[in-house]
């Protein structure tokens with residue numbers, strides 16, 4: 001009976017999930033209850049835990065968040081099933097708490113709606129209904145407190161056959177409803193509208209030309225220009241916000257002389273500036289790939305801030321995305337003349353939805369968490385003393401200047417190469433300062449200068465390459481960059497928390 005009630009509980013929870021998600025799809029909700037709960041879990045995850053998770057699973061953090069919520073609900077379902085016949089009050093309390101938590105998640109999200117609460121409640125009702133179906137409180141079907149009637153062989157237990165048949169039916173219905181819900185959700189009306197609007201945009205075409213000599217064309221090395229589809233994605237959204245550019249506005253307020261609300265067309269009318277900028281995540285470990293380089297097209301932020309008139313005493317721009325993520329950027333970095341942009345295009349095409357469509361910020365020299373707000377809809381000119389942005393609340397540094405770093409791409413860490421001349425290559429960056437040189441060394445020997453690719457400007461990474469005469473055995477290659485002021489990157493190992501990793505990148509290779 002214990003197995004039976006556990007199975008019934010898990011099945012009931014799965015049916016509840018399928019029903020609630022399908023209902024959310026039928027109602028065309030912006031966000032289903034499961035996603036809302038996932039978002040709450042993300043928001044409540046302490047910074048160091050989030051960091052450890054990103055460190056292990058990288059950009060698979062989103063499926064992991066959803067999977068954890070689903071698994072947790074199935075486990076709670078198992079518990080409810082166990083208690084259904086013997087401790088009904090406790091079982092119902094667990095269901096009620098689950099529904100209440102889901103409803104609270106739905107209601108605290110930017111896309112809160114009464115229908116979302118309805119979908120969560122429906123899930124609870126289905127859960128209990130299925131349990132009632134699978135575990136009838138009967139006297140003659142073996143459902144007594146201590147389980148089976150004595151002397152009955154499991155195989156000949158009629159209630160067992162009934163259970164299996166009903167359970168199979170419930171499982172089949174769950175799969176059908178779940179699949180139908182997913183199919184329906186993928187045809188989300190809003191997604192279609194936004195994708196159509198994105199495809200229909202006629203932004204003056206500007207050819208994307210990689211500056212001559214920037215890409216050294218070393219086999220197996222990451223290309224100098226990161227294609228949009230390979231660009232790393234880091235954000236707190238389980239489902240990228242869907243914003244119709246025709247409805248998008250940026251409201252600018254706070255310590256300004258004149259408030260201003262900009263539309264997408266307003267930005268287009270100003271004309272777009274193109275800039276090659278390498279952006280990087282503070283969670284990028286030494287040697288990591290949470291960094292990418294593209295040409296961004298947008299409107300300089302400096303001019304917009306001049307237009308609204310920043311008042312004395314302000315030192316920060318607090319930007320907020322449509323889904324409520326916040327970011328604090330030093331005003332200095334936005335007004336000192338660097339290419340800080342409100343970007344509309346990435347590699348010549350409208351921003352892909354996961355990268356901030358229709359409008360995001362890009363600021364050379366600052367990690368993404370303090371500068372690169374995607375789906376940005378609100379700007380408040382303010383003071384750092386008066387607020388704490390999303391990641392600062394979770395333990396990250398208030399300011400996030402990018403640290404000078406380098407990476408070895410070839411030969412890859414852990415690879416084997418033949419003895420003789422071996423090409424060593426990688427990238428190095430010191431955004432908005434520039435890279436003057438890169439050196440590499442083997443087994444702690446003397447540093448050897450690498451050849452650098454052409455730098456488009458001080459805001460992008462540079463590729464570097466060199467040659468090493470490899471002798472058989474196990475060897476470790478290290479690299480270090482020196483920025484344009486002559487400052488070499490530090491050898492001191494720092495973790496990514498609180499404000500970015502440092503240390504020499506290493507590649508350990510076996511030479512045969």
Ligand SMILES: Nc1nc2c(c(=O)[nH]1)N[C@H]1C(S)=C(S)[C@@H](COP(=O)(O)O)O[C@H]1N2
Nearest residue numbers: 232233234235236281321325368369372374
């Ligand atoms: N709205 C929103 N914008 C965001 C984030 C986010 O979580 N939400 N993450 C930031 C972080 S931490 C980084 S590193 C960059 C990543 O931009 P990308 O996903 O386009 O590479 O976006 C930034 N902008």
Ligand SMILES: [Mo]
Nearest residue numbers: 281282368369
């Ligand atoms: Mo980031």
